[in-house]
Amino acid sequence: xxxxxxxxxxxxxxxxxxxxxxxxxxxxxxxxxxxxxxxxxxxxxxxxxxxxxxxxxxxxxxxxxxxxxxxxxxxxxxxxxx
Numbered sequence: 001x002x003x004x005x006x007x008x009x010x011x012x013x014x015x016x017x018x019x020x021x022x023x024x025x026x027x028x029x030x031x032x033x034x035x036x037x038x039x040x041x042x043x044x045x046x047x048x049x050x051x052x053x054x055x056x057x058x059x060x061x062x063x064x065x066x067x068x069x070x071x072x073x074x075x076x077x078x079x080x081x082x
Contacts, residue, residue, distance in 0.1 A: 004074075009068045009071060020026075032049075
């Protein structure tokens with residue numbers, strides 16, 4: 001069996017898993033540092049933003065999974081060519 005998936009969904013999944021938390025961490029730290037003007041504020045802002053990103057990622061992951069399942073293709077592999 002050969003399982004294929006469009007590259008777009010692979011890139012979206014990687015962005016969701018790695019990019020969203022990283023951007024949330026950096027943005028939350030910057031906003032927290034600007035708001036409270038301390039290192040503790042930066043840490044609190046980063047923690048709150050990562051927690052919010054984790055909650056958002058679960059909703060986005062479900063939507064991405066349902067879209068990926070619609071595009072997933074399973075085909076038999078020709079053994080003579082391999």
